[in-house]
Amino acid sequence: MRPRKKIVCVVGTRPNFVKMAPIMRALKDGMTPSDVVLVHTGQHYDEAMNARLFEQLHIPAPDIRLDVGSATHAVQTAEIMRRFEPVLDREAPDCVLVVGDVNSTLACALVAAKKGIRVVHVEAGLRSGDRSMPEEINRVLTDQLSDRLYTTEPAATDNLIAEGIAPAAIVFVGNVMIDTLMHSRSSAVPASQTLTAWGAPSELSAPNGRFALLTLHRPSNVDEPEALRRLVETFISISRQLPIVFPVHPRTRSALESSGLQYFLETPGVTALPPLGYREMLGLMASATLVLTDSGGVQEETTALGVPCLTIRENTERPITISEGTNTLVGTDPAAIRQAVALVVSGGGKSGRRPLLWDGKAAERIARDLLQWLHEA
Ligand code: UD1
Numbered sequence: 299m300r301p302r303k304k305i306v307c308v309v310g311t312r313p314n315f316v317k318m319a320p321i322m323r324a325l326k327d328g329m330t331p332s333d334v335v336l337v338h339t340g341q342h343y344d345e346a347m348n349a350r351l352f353e354q355l356h357i358p359a360p361d362i363r364l365d366v367g368s369a370t371h372a373v374q375t376a377e378i379m380r381r382f383e384p385v386l387d388r389e390a391p392d393c394v395l396v397v398g399d400v401n402s403t404l405a406c407a408l409v410a411a412k413k414g415i416r417v418v419h420v421e422a423g424l425r426s427g428d429r430s431m432p433e434e435i436n437r438v439l440t441d442q443l444s445d446r447l448y449t450t451e452p453a454a455t456d457n458l459i460a461e462g463i464a465p466a467a468i469v470f471v472g473n474v475m476i477d478t479l480m481h482s483r484s485s486a487v488p489a490s491q492t493l494t495a496w497g498a499p500s501e502l503s504a505p506n507g508r509f510a511l512l513t514l515h516r517p518s519n520v521d522e523p524e525a526l527r528r529l530v531e532t533f534i535s536i537s538r539q540l541p542i543v544f545p546v547h548p549r550t551r552s553a554l555e556s557s558g559l560q561y562f563l564e565t566p567g568v569t570a571l572p573p574l575g576y577r578e579m580l581g582l583m584a585s586a587t588l589v590l591t592d593s594g595g596v597q598e599e600t601t602a603l604g605v606p607c608l609t610i611r612e613n614t615e616r617p618i619t620i621s622e623g624t625n626t627l628v629g630t631d632p633a634a635i636r637q638a639v640a641l642v643v644s645g646g647g648k649s650g651r652r653p654l655l656w657d658g659k660a661a662e663r664i665a666r667d668l669l670q671w672l673h674e675a
Pocket of ligand 1: 311312313341342343344347368369399400401402432433515547548549552594
């Protein structure tokens with residue numbers, strides 16, 4: 299019999315939960331359950347951002363909670379590190395598995411690497427080329443600290459090799475976020491049900507109701523009041539042609555309030571919702587005429603669903619959603635956004651195809667490779 303191996307898996311924020319769900323399932327199939335330890339840093343802590351997602355995604359309750367909460371980047375990262383170190387001392391795992399590009403990802407990778415514990419990064423190699431994004435710094439550094447790197451698209455593998463990562467450490471496995479999407483597709487909550495529950499106008503929740511789904515939370519879009527005001531005015535003008543449904547991230551809600559822009563949430567034609575569960579969000583995305591977003595994950599999910607996506611950023615770290623999927627980078631210029639929306643509304647949206655290995659089996663490939671690698675090393 300092979301010796302037992304122990305893995306500590308880390309989550310901190312909403313997109314981490316979506317990525318970790320299929321990995322936990324796949325690992326527990328091949329390992330003694332007590333050898334897979336789930337740590338939640340507490341970077342996201344609101345009920346709406348947390349418990350409902352865990353429940354809907356069937357993620358086991360975290361074994362360890364660090365309860366760090368919100369703070370500046372430095373304080374949040376440092377606090378996660380401080381609280382994570384004793385966990386590794388106690389658990390003495392064979393590796394630490396991190397996903398994505400949030401502060402929790404980098405903080406835990408750094409603690410593990412400094413303790414000589416191997417780091418495994420899922421969703422490695424994505425690059426926007428934009429170091430003003432906190433996530434870009436988290437990605438570059440996490441990858442440099444990682445011993446096994448799983449990629450979602452060929453460009454990510456190329457980026458890692460260009461940064462000097464040994465090709466033998468990189469494995470192209472596909473996209474765990476799409477594993478979750480395919481697994482949950484049949485249990486998505488219909489858009490009409492969500493819209494009715496939150497009191498949206500009845501023409502929106504009608505079977506053929508057309509709407510744009512908006513998500514917005516990037517610091518570059520919401521933290522600077524003038525940039526946010528320009529976007530808000532653009533969305534208001536769009537909402538006169540195509541109603542907007544807007545689940546509001548807590549960061550964005552406080553930015554709207556502090557910039558005196560909360561009137562946006564009461565504009566006729568705009569239906570503001572609280573942060574939603576995964577299944578509600580999936581139902582809304584699947585039924586939307588188009589999606590306006592600055593999220594990374596939503597660019598991928600809309601590509602898998604075949605729904606046109608207009609990304610309100612100047613760059614993307616997920617180029618395959620543009621070259622093969624339904625995504626268009628529209629930037630933040632009001633005229634360009636309005637024009638792109640008009641094109642989709644008139645039937646000119648991209649249809650795209652699902653990228654290679656976005657087939658619902660990425661986590662199985664990761665679990666197989668990871669266990670073999672741990673036993674060989
Ligand atoms: C984080 C990630 C981002 C990811 C996003 C998904 C980093 C640097 N950013 O951004 O990559 O796309 O999660 O949502 O890690 N807040 C609450 N309740 C919560 C969490 C946050 O009210 O449960 C508010 C707080 O005011 C907090 C702000 O949102 O200060 C920002 O939260 P934070 O976790 O720092 O970053 P996000 O914007 O959520």
